[in-house]
Amino acid sequence: MRFCIAVFVLCATWPAALSVTRYSIPEEKERGSVVANLAADLGLEPGGLAQREVKLDIFSNKKYLDFNKKTGELYIVEKMDREYLCPAKPASCFLKLDVIIESPLRIFNIELGITDINDNAPHFRRDRVELDVSESATPGERFSLPNGVDPDVGINTIKTYKLSVSEHFTIEIQTGSDGTQYVDLVLTKSLDREQTAVHNLILTAVDGGVPVRSGTANIIVRVQDTNDNPPRFDKQTYTINMTENTPIGTLVMKLNASDLDEGLNSEIVYSFTLYTSEKTQEVFSLNHNTGEITVKGTIDYEDMKFYEMHIEARDKGTHPLLGQCKVVVNVKDMNDNYPEIIIQSVKNTVEENVAVGSVIALVDISDRDTGDNGKVSLTIHRPMPFTINTSSDRPMHYKLIVSEPLDRETVPEYDITLIVTDAGMPPLSDNETITVHLLDVNDNAPQFPQSFYTIRVMENNAPGALLSSLTAFDPDLHENQYLVYFIIEKEIANTSMSMLFSINPENGNLYALKTFDYEIEKEFLFHIEARDSGSPPLSSNVTVHIIIVDQNDNAPVIVSPWRAQGSVVEEKIPRSTDKGSLVAKVIALDTDSVHNSRITYQFLQVTDATLFSLDQYNGEIRTMRMFSYRDPRHQRLVVVAKDNGEPALSATVTIKLTTMETAVKAYSDMTEEPLEYDIFSDINLYLVIGLGSVSFLLLITILVTIVIKCQKPKPSKAAPPSRNSVISERNSTIADSTLVSNDAYWYSLFLAETRKGKLVVRQPLPKGSRYIVSSIPRGTGLTDTSDSAASTLQYPK
Template identity: 40%
Template sequence: MGYRDWKWWALWWNHLFLLWRTIDAQTRYSIPEEMEQGAVVGNLAKDLGLGLSVIYDRKLRVASEAGKQYFSVEAGKGELVVNDRIDRETLCGQSTSCVLPLQVVMENPLQLYRIEVEIRDVNDNSPSFLKSDHVIEIAESTVVGVRFPLESAEDPDVGSNGIKTYTLSKDDCFTLKVKEIENGRKIPELLLNKSLDREKKATHNLILTAMDGGSSVRSGTSKITVHVLDNNDNRPLFENSIYKVSVQENSANGSFVVTTKATDIDAGPNGEIEYSLGVHTPPAVLSLFHIDAVTGDVFLKKQLDHETQSSYRIDISAKDKGSPKMEGHCTVQVDVDDINDNAPEIVLTSKPSPVREDAPRGTVVALISARDLDSGDNGRVTLQLPKRSPFTLKPSFSDNYELVTSGSLDRESFSQYNIEITAIDSGSPPLSSRKTIPVSITDVNDNPPIFTQPSYNVYLKENGVPGSILYSVSAADVDFGENAKISYSILDSRVQDVSVSSYVYINSDNGSIYSMHSFDYEKLKVLQIQVQAKDQGSPSLSSNATVHVFILDQNDNAPAVIYPSSAALGSLSHQRMPRSAKAGHLVTKVTAVDADSGHNAWISYKLAEATDASLFAVNMYTGEVRTKRAVSEQDDSSQRLLIEIKDDGEPVQSATATVSILLEDGLHEPILDLRHKMPEPSKKTGRITLYLILSLASVSVLSLLTFLILAVKCVRNSRSSGSCCMGRTDCDDYKNPNRNLQIQLNTDGPIKYVEVLGGDMLSQSQSFRSCMSPMSPMSEYSDFTMIKPSSTTDFNEVISVLDASLPDSTWTFESQQVSTKRSTPSPIQSHHAYRRRPECIFHEKWNKDLLILHFLFWRWIKLFV
C-alpha cells in the first residue's frame, strides 16, 4: 500500500470516529459520506441513557425527515448504524453544511428524541469541465495584458475538497490568472502577456487543469485552442460586470427580467453587438431564461420555483461582428423571491394508539410534525384542533407535537374519534391543509347490565307441567366484547323456608326461567324471584330485577264438609226435631268450605234427595235446613236428607252430606233437659267446680288484658300508618301490613259458632271459624271446630294448649283460603269467608298468640251462653 492510500485510509478512520454533543436535549453525530452499510455511527442507547432491554421492549426505531431511511438501530447493541449509501452531494448539493435530522421514536408509552447526523464531505468527485474543448479567437492586435475568461470547472464536493486551483500548460504568449469572485468561486482567465504574431504562430493549443484541495488530489482538464485573428482589436464592454435582480417565483412565462447593455468602440460591423447566453450556461438555466440578441433583454421561458432553487447566475456574452469577432462578458444574478404557494403539510411521526376510555388527561395518543416548503413567514405553521375536542396538541420541539387527551372519554358515546387537524401558515394570504387522524377508544367495564324493566309480573296457572317456561327476562349492557356478555342467575332466597332454587331455575345464557315442579295455589300464591344479570368484565358489574310469579287458582278442590264432622260420622248427621215444629224451624246447618279461591270457592247447597221433599228445604247460600211447613202426624218419624254441595268453578266440583232426622213428640231443649237430669253435685264435685270457676276467672282477666294491649298497639299503628281497621273497599288499595281482626258470635237456632276473619295484601286471606254443634243431652260440652290457614305454622303448640284447657272437646283443623279480589261477593261467597261482611282484614300472617286469643275469647263467651 502506497503512502497516498495509507493517508486516505487514515483520514477515513479519523472521520469514522464519532463526535456527538447534546444541545437542548438533542444528540449530534458527525460521520463522513459514503460509509459502508452496517457501519456504526454511535451508541444511541448509551448517549440517550437507555438500557438495551428498554430499547427492545419499547421498540425503538429511527424516522428520517429526509424521506429515505439511511439509518437504523441495532436492537442487540443499541447502536445507530448506516442502513444505505449516503451521498452528500445528492442530499445537500453545494451547501456547506449537511445535517440530517432524525427522530428516534419509542412506544409504550410514546416518546420522541431528536438527533442530528452531520454528513462530512469526502473527496469522492473530480473537477470536470462542461466542454472538453474550448476555442478562443484573439486578434493579433490584442494588446498585452488582456484577459480572456475561461470555463470554470465544477466539483460537487465542498470546502477543501472543492476546486482549489487551476494550472495551464506552458506557453510563451499566455499565462493563467485565477480570479476569485463572490462565495469563493474561482474563475480562470487567460492572460496575454506577449503580443501575438499570426504569421509566426496562428494557433496556440493549451491544456487547462483544475485541481481540488482534497488530501488525495483529484483533477480535470479542458483543451483550449486559441486562434489568432487579424483586425478587430476592440471587444464589447458591459456597463456592469454583475447585474442583480429579484423575480417572484409566480412570474408568468415571458416575463421581463433585466436589460444588459454593452458597447464597442469599433466602427461598422466590428462595433455591432449580438447578445447571447454564455457558452458554459448549464442546460437547467437555458431552459428557464433567454436573451434578446439585439436588445440584451433577459426574459423568462417558464415559471420559477423558489423551493427548487432560490438563486441563479447567468453568464451573458456580447460579441461584435468584426473579423475576428470580439466579445465581452457579464453576469446576471437572479434571486427568486418566495411567495406563499405551498400549503403546510401534516406528518404522522407515529400511528395513533388505541386509548382506554378511562385514560387520564395527558395520555399521549400520537406524535405529529408539521412542515412547509416555503420560507420565512410563509413557512411558519400553526396547528389547530376542533373546539370541544377531548384532545389537544402539546408542542414538543421544532414543529413537533404530541397529541394528548384533554378530557374524559366515553366509548359508549364515541367509540372512535376522527380528529381533524388543521395546519395554517403565516403567509398572505395564508394557506392551510387538513389531516384526519382516527383514534379508537377501547372499552372499560363501566356500565352494569340493565334490565328492560325493574320488575316483572308473571301470571301462572296452578298445576302446570314441570319444566315449562315461566318467563324470559332480558338485560342489555352498553359495553363491548366480554364486558357486554351477560349471564343470568337467581339470587338465593327463602320461600316458605325452602330455597327458591327448589321452585325454579334459569337459563344463564338467555334469561329464560323454568319451573322445577307444578305449583299449588292453595299452598303458594305468590313467588318472588330475584334475578341477577352479571357481565363478564373485570371487575364484573351486575344489576337485579324482581320477578313476581302470581299463581292463578284452578278448580282442583272439591268442597269439604266441616259440619257435620266427616272425621267423626262420615258426613252423616243425626238430628232430633219435635213434631210441634212450625214452618221455618231450623233443623240443622250444613257447613262446607272450598280450598280454592274466587268463583272456584263459591259454594251452593241443594237438596238432592229427601224422604219427604215437601217437608224440608235447604238454603242455597247458607246450608241451613229448615222446615217448609209444620210437621203433621202423618209424617214419618224418620227422615233422611241427602244434600249436594257444589262450587262455582269450571269444571264443577261437588260433595254430599247426609242428615238423618228423628221426629219425636214432647222433645224439649237439650240444655234444659240436661240440667234436670244432672245429679246433685257432691262435695268433691263442688270443689272441682270452684277451681274451675277460679281458672275461668283468671283466663277472663288475661283475655281482657290482651284485648287492652292489642287496642293500644292498634292506636299507635293508626297514628303512624293510618287506621288499624278499615272497610272492605278500603282494604283493596291498602298497602301497609297492619293487622286487622274481626271476631263475631253467631247464635242461629241450635247452631252456635264464632267467626274470626282476616287477610293480607298478597291475596292470601285467612279466616278462623269456631263452630259449635247443637248440644245433645249426652254431652256436657259442644263439639268445637276451628279452621286455620295453610300458611300458619307451629300449630302443635296451639293444639296442646287448647287440648289442655278443653280436654273433652273435639277439635278439627282444616284449611280455608278466601280470595280478596275486588269483585263483589255473591251470596254464596258471603256464606263462609264473608258471611258477616268483615269490617277488618289481616295484612300479615296470623301468629299463635292471636289463635290463643281466639280460644280464650271463645271460652269467655261460653261462660255466658
Template identity: 40%
Template sequence: MALLRRDSLITRQLLRLVLLHTAWEVGSGQVRYSVPEESKHGTFVGRLAQDLGLEVAELVSRMFRMVSKGRRDYFEVNLQNGVLFVNSRVDREELCGQSPLCAIDLEVIVDKPLRIFHVQVEIQDINDNAPVFSVNEQNLSIAESLTLPGSRFPLEGASDADIGTNSLLTYKISSSENFIVEEETKEKTKSLVLVLKKPLDREEIPAHHLLVTAIDGGKPELTGTVQLVITVLDANDNAPIFNQSVYQIKLLENAPNGTLVIKLNATDMDEGINKNISYSFTNHMPQTIKKNFRIEQNTGEIRVKGNIDFEHMTLFEIQVEAKDKGNPPLVGHCKVLIDVLDVNDNAPELAVTSLSLSVREDSPPGTVVALVSVSDRDSGDNGKVTCSIPPNLPFQLVSTFKNYHSLVLAEAVDRERVSEYKILVTARDEGAPSLSASSSILVPIADVNDNAPAFPQPVYTVFVKENNPPGAHLFSVSASDPDLRENAFVSYSVVERSVGEQQPLSSYISVHSESGHIYAVQPFDYEELQVLQFQVSARDAGFPSLCGNVTVQLFVLDENDNAPAVSPPGSGRGSPGPELVPLSAGAGHVVGKIRAVDADSGYNAWLRYEVQEPGAAGPFRVGVYSGEISTTRALEETDGPSQRLVILVRDHGEPALSATATVSLSLVESPQAVKWDSRQRGGSEGPLVDMNVSLMIAICSVSGLFVLVIVVYVGLRCHPGPEVMCEPGKATVVCSSEVGSWSYSQRQSRNLCVGESTAKNDLMVFSPNFPNSAENGEHEKLQGAQVSLT
C-alpha cells in the first residue's frame, strides 16, 4: 500500500514537471539548452553559433559577446567553433535552492548589424545529495499499556537538497513487532509518524532502539539514517490534548519583536500535578525556527523573536509539545504552520550595460544604446517592475525579454544642439506604497561632418588703392563650422577663373589656406582693372568634406599716377608752320585750342589750363577748363611780330601732376598757321595745328551740338538709367570731388569734337542713381559721365 502511494505521488510530480516544462518551452521563444549540474569545465552544452544562425568565421569581427545577469561566468563560448561549454562548476542547489525550475539566462550580442539573442541554459538536477536528518538520535517516551495500538507519534523527517524524483523520500524502520513508520500529508506538508502496532510492556522491554532509514528516488538511490530511542513509561495515563492538531497562521514579514503569533491551549483529563502543562518546541526543531520564534512555557504564546523575511522563508512549520507534570510526564503534540505574507520592502534593482561609448549623430532610429535589466526580490504585485525614462528625450525603452529592456534611439539627434544626454532610468514596482530605484546613463553624441563652413555674410566689399606693393594684405575672410575636430578645421582657397584677357585669377590675388588672409600678388592698376569679383571657398577636413563659398568684390581706387598728355589736334595734316594771327582780330578771337587727356579718373583727370608766365602772355589768354587760346583785346603792331606762349596743363589730383605745351604765334596781315609745341612733364615738342578755313561753320555746328547735349543731359537726369552690375570688363570706380565723396559710379568718357577754334568750356557731368527701397532689393549705384568739348 505504501509503495502504491509512493508511485502515485511520483507520477503526479513528474506530470506536473512535464506540464511546467512544456509551458515554459512554448512561451520562452529562445534558444534553450540543458546541462547536468556539477558538470566539469569544458563540458559541451550546444552549438550556439549554429543554433543562432551565425557564421563562426564572423564571431570575432562582429564582436560576439555574452552577458549573464548577476551570475558568475558559468558558461563560455569558443569563438573558433561557436560551441557553448561549461566554464565553471554549477551547483543547482546553491544556485536555485528548492526551485523546481533552475535556468541561467544569457544575453548574446553581436554587432554589424547589432543583434541581441536570448539563450537559456537549464541546470538539470542530479542525485548528489543524500537524505539528511537534523539529529543523529531521536528520543521518545511512551507510556506502557495506556497507549493503544494505532497511536501515532510525530518524528523529525529527513530533508534532501535535490528536487524531483531525487528528493522523493521513502522511509523504513528496522525490524520491530511494536512499531512501523508512515508518511502522512496534511495541508501543505508531509510528516513522518511512528505508529504503534502492539501495546508496550515496560517490564518486557523498557526501551526500544530502532534505526529509521530515509531513501531518495534517485538513480542510484542515496540513504540517510537516524537512531530512534523509545523509552516505555509507566503510570500517568492521560496525555495533554490540543484542541486541533494543526494551526494555520498568516504573519506579515518584518513583524516587530514580541508580536504575538498564536496562543496555544492544551487540556489534560488528569488531576493535580498530572494536569499541569508546560509548552515547548520539540527538541528537533530547526535552528531557523528557534532563531525567529519563542514560546512562553506556561501560557503557550508563540511570539516573534527575530527578523521575519519573506524573501528568505515563506513558510514556517513549528512542532509544539505540551507536557504534563505527571510521573512519568505525558506529552501532547500539535503543528503550527505560519504563512509569511510579503510586504513591499525591497526596492527594484537596476543593472545597466552600455553597448558603446557614444552614439553618432547620424545613427538611425532604433539603434540600441544600452541594455537595462531589472529585478525585485518581492513577489506578486510587489515584484512587478516597470521601467521608464523622462519624456521629451530622443530615446525610448523597449522590452526585449522578461525583465530585460533595451534603450534605443527614438529619433535623430544633433550634436550641435545637444552634445550629450544624461538619461535617468527609473524602475518602479506595483506595491503599495511602491518603491523605486534609478540609474543614470550618460550618452555622449559623436560628431559627424554634417555642417558646411559658413561665412557671416554673403558678400564682402573691399577697397584697395592702386599701385599697392606685391604681397600686401588686402582683407581677411573667416568661416565658422559648428562641427568638432577635423570636421571643423577650415581651409580657404580661391575659386579659380579667368580675368580680363584670359588672365588667371591667381595672378592677381592669393588666399592663405589656414588664416583666410587675402594678399595681392601684384600691384593693381586702376587704368587696367577697376573691379575684381571672385569667390573664396571654405572647406572643412571631414570625410566627405563640405564647403561654403563667399563672394568678394574688390574695388580698385584710383590714384593720381598719370600726368596729363597733350595731343595737338592738328598733327598729321601736313607740315606745321608758324601761326599768323591777323592783326585785325578783336577781343575774344579764338586762335587755337589745346587738347589734353589724363588716364586717371574723377578729379585726378579733371584738367586745368593756364599760362605758365602770365606776364609774358601779352594780348592772349587760355581758357581755364577749355584750353582755348583767345585774344584779350584787339591786336596792335606794338605787340611785336610774334608771341611764344607756354601753356601749363595741371590735374586736380593730390599731389597734382602737370604737362606743358609751347605755342608760337606770328602777327600778320593774313592768317597762315599756328605751330603747337607740346611737352609733357618737360617732354618733346608736338606739331602745330592749322586753323580751319571753315572756322565759322564749325563754331555754329559745335554750338548746336552743345545745345543738343544739354537737352540730352537734362533728360537723363529726369529719367534714371538702368542698373549696372559689377562684372569683369566693366569699369567700376570710386569718384571723389572737392565738395565730398561719391559711392560706386560707372564712368563714361566721351570726346565731342565740335571744332578746332570754338570758344566753349569743358563740361563735367555726374549722374548719380540714388538707391531704391529695400523691398525691391536693388543695390546702391551712382553713375557719372565726363564729357570734354574740344
C-alpha cells in the first residue's frame, strides 16, 4: 500500500523533473563562488527550504559542488578543471545533478556547463626531434614533424605553427579531415655539410587564446655527407734534403692529404703511381694508411743524387676520388764520423768561495775523420762563469777553469755543456755535460725585512701577550742558516729590557713580560739581534720602537671644590648676588692623555635650572639672574665631570648652596677690592708659612729636576712650556682653559679668577697633593704674552 502511494506521489510530481535547468561557469572558478541561486531560479522560497527536506544528488561530482539550504545558493567546494573532468575534449562539458525536495516531493534536473579558458600552453610530446638529411637532397623534399598538443578546446587550442628563421628550411601545415593539423619540414635550398653540418631549428606551436600561449620543440637536422670532395695535398711538389747513409727506418716525411668529407668518404689510402721507379721503391717505403715515407734501403750519394716519388691519395667512397703529388729527395754527401769528448778528470763538488782560476776538469777531444772533417774544436755552451783553455803543447787537450766568483745562494749548481764540432760540410758535433755542485759557506749575515719596527701596544695588556714576530732571513744552508734571536741588553730607569720583554730565540716572536701603564711609561727603544750558527757566526740587528697606546682607564678626579670622601660641599652666598656672579668652579683632573683626558662639565641635577649656568669647558658655575623671594634658600647642584674616552668615565660632586640675608659682599664685590687682611692674622700667618714651605720645596724640586735632566738624553720632542705652571714631562690641555701638570708640588690654596682678574682666597686644600692646575682664560692660548691672571691647585693622585 505504501509503495503504491509513493509511486503515486512520484508520478504526480514527475512532470516537474522533466525540465532541465542549465548554468555555465568558466573552469578554475575560485572556491566558494556561487554558481546559482536555486531558490530563485526554480521558483522556491528561500525561507521555506530551511524547514523542508532537500537532497542534492551530484552523482560522482559531489566534491565540487554543495547547496546552502538557508539561502538556496549552489556554490563551488573545489576548483574544477575542464581538462580533467572531460579528458576526451568534447565540445561541451557538463556536470549533472538533481535537487530533490520533499513535502511535497519535487525533483529538479540541473546541468552545469564548464566553459574552457586558455589555461594550458601547447606542448610537444617530444621536445627534441633529430632528422638526418643527405647533403645531396634536392629542394622541395619534405620531412614529417611531430604535432603539438593542447588540452584546451575551441579557439584556445593550437591555431598555427612557426619555424625559426632558416635559409634552407620552411614548414607547411596540412589539415586532416578531422581538423587535425600536420606539420611538414620542407627543404628550400641545397645543403652543404662541409659548410654547415648541423642545423638547429625551433618549431613553435601557438594557440588562439587570450592571452596567447605557445610551446616549442628543438629540431636538429644533421646533414649526411656525400663524396663530393677529392683528397688534396697542400703542395704539388715536396723537396727533401737527406744525407747519405741515413739509417733504415728514418722518417723522410709524413704526407697529409685532406678530404672535407666525412666517414669513409674522408678516409684516405696512399700509394705509389706507375711513374715511381722500382729503384726508388727499393730505397723508400710508403705507409698506405698514414702517408709516412721512411727509409728502407741504403742511400748512397755516389749511386744516386736524387729520388722522385709520384704518390696518389684515394678516398674510400663508393665512387672514390683521388689527388696526386710528387716528392723529390736530394741526397747530400756527409761527414761520416762524429767527433768525441773524453773527460780525463773532473771535480763535481767545490766550495762556493773557490778561487777564480781553479781547474774544474781536464778534457780531451778527437775525431776519426781526416781532412776538414777531422778538424775539431771545443766550445762551452753554458754557463758563462766558466771558461776553457787549451794547452800549447797539446792542441786537443783543454782545461775547464773558474772565470769569476761563484755564489751558491744565486746558483746552487751548474750544468756545464761542452760542445765539440768538426769542420766537415755539414759539420758534425757532440756534447758532454759536467755537473758542478757548490758547497755552502757562511758568507751571508741574517737580514730583517725592515731596519726599524714600530710596534703599538695598548696599555693594560696581558703579561705574556705576543707583540710581533720579527723574523730574519739567511740564504745560507744548514747550520749557517739556523738563527738565534735575543734582545740586546739595555737598562731604562734601572730596569733591564729582558725584564720587560722576551723574545723566542728560535722564531723571533716578541712578548711582553709585564702590564704597561701609559701614565707611567709611554715608549721603549731597544735592539734585537739575529745571529746564525755558522763558524764564525754572522749577525745583524734591528731597532724596535714600542709605543704604549693610552686607554681610557682613569676616571676624572674632582679636585675643586675639595671635599672629604663621599661628603657634600656646602657653600654660602648672599641673596643679593648679582646676575653673572661666580658661585663656584668645578675642576676635575684625568691622568689619561689626549682625548681621553679632555673633560666637560654638565649639570646632573639642579634645583632651579633658570638660576644657575655651568660652563661645560672650565666648570664655572655662575648665576643667570638675581635671587628672588620665591627662590628656596637651599639650592642643590650635582655636577658631573665626564672625559672624552670611549666609553667615557666620569665623576660627580654635589654642591649645597645656602643663601644668606646678610651684608656679606658678593664674590664679584670681593674681587673688586684689594686684599686688606691683617698680615699677622692667623690665616695670613698660615698662608705665609705654607707659601714659604712650598716655595722652598718647589725650589729644591726644580734643582733636582734640572740635575736629572742634564744627566738624561734629550727626548725626541720637548713638552711645550706653559705659563704659570711648572714644566713637566707631560702637559695636557683640559678643554681650552686649563693646563694640568702632574709633577708640580701642591700650592695649598684654591685661587679662583673673578670677573676683573683679581684673586680671592676661597678655602684651603689638604696637604700632599701632586697636581698643579693653571687656569688660563678661554681663547688666550698658551702664549708667553698672555696678561690674564692664572690660578693654581694641586690634588693628591
